[in-house]
Amino acid sequence: MSAAVRSTAAAAERPRGAGRTRxxxxxxxxxxxYFFVLPFVLSFLLFMVVPLLSSLGMSFTDFTARDVATPFNVTPVGFDQYAKLFHDAQFLHSLRNTGYFVVVAIPLTMAVALALALALNSGITRMRTAFRVGFYTPVVTSIVAVAVVWRFVLQRDGLINAALGLVGIDGPDWLNSTTWSMPAMILMAVWRNMGTLMVIFLAGLQGIPQDVMEAARVDGAGAWQRFARITLPLLRPTMLFGAVLLSVGYLQFFEEPFVMTQGGPLDSTLSVSYYAYNQFGFGNYATAAAASYVLFVAIALLSLFQFRLFRSQD
Structure with a gap:
């Protein structure tokens, strides 16, 4: 029986509704x-997209707490809110504070985390699991609890100044000094976030092929040459991920000054997020929305710069 005849016979024996049933x-x-995905889509639209678009539209109006009862009677003002922000000395000061925090804290956190990851990966440190848990514990601890503890540690008679006193150094009043309050915030941020990057870097280090390192060692490459010529280039994607992760978090830093200094002294720890929070508390909703979107643009630009920086080295 030919193939055409067999296929015809099979089609004849097949139930008429089989194709329709499938x-x-x-x-x-x-x-x-679609039914199972629908709840997520609706909740995302309702609680994310709609508030984002509403706040964006609000930033182009003069909406304040007085307009809550009549939200459709607000006056569009275009980019006036944004122009007013960049003529506000307090906002510009918060922008500089945030930039200082980000520029210093990101490289410092990455350097400390990479050093810890290298130590754990090389076997210098015993009891690796215990050290991983110890370094990562601050990450999963409530930031409010961490900030309260550090507020006591950084007091004039706190633990850090007591340790400095043992070597004959008279420590400053960290949180009440316009010079030292921001470095104190950076110190706490590095201590709290180095555990996250350490775990990420450790995973990246363990993904580097050992045969490449062995070949470099056989060829006479020293420890620094292997680190600079092999480890760092192969860690570039991991470092990019860590830098973007830190940038998004550090540009929005809020809890630390809120709990420890309330933005003081003399606005020396006032961040853009804290400024937006204060404006919202004052009832200046449009100003708070505009400040938030300035911060959003800063996060996007910094992330784009980091992507281009790492990609240019390929």
Whole structure:
């Protein structure tokens, strides 16, 4: 029997509704998938997209607490809110504080985390699991609890000044000094966030092929040459991820000054997020929204710069 005859016979024996049944089953499966996805889509639109678009529109108006009862009667003002921000000395001061925090804290956190990851990966430190847990514990601890503890540690008679006194150094009043309050914030941020990057860097280090390192060692490359010529280039994607992760978090730093200094002394620890929070508390909702979107643009630009910086070295 030829193939054409066999296929004709098989088609004749097949139930007439078989193809339609399979199509119906696929349609039901597709509808069921949409049914399960629908709650997430609706909640995302309701609680994310709608508030984002509403706050963006609000930033182009003069909306304040007085307009809550009549939200549709607000006056559009274009970019006036943004222009007013960049003529506000307090906002510009918060922008400089945030930039200082980011520029100093990101490289410092990455350097400390990479050093810890290298130590754990090389076997210098015993009891690796215990050290991983110890370094990562601050990450999972409530930031408010951490800030309260550090507020006591950084007092005039706190633990840090007591340790400095043992070597004959008279420590400053960290949180009440316009010079030392921001470095104190950076110190706490590095201590709290180095555990996250340490785990990320450790995973990246363990993904480096050992045969490449062995070949470099056989060729006479020293420890620094292997680190500079092999480890760092192969860690570039991991470092990019860590830098972007830190940038997003550090540009929005809020809890530390809120708990420890309330933005003081003399606005020396006032961040853009804290400024937006204060404006919202004062009822200047449009100003707070505009400040938030300035921060959003800063995060986007910094992330783009980091992507280009790391990509240019490929």
């Amino acid at each position: 199509a119906d089953a696929r349609r039901r499966s597709t509808l069921m998938a």
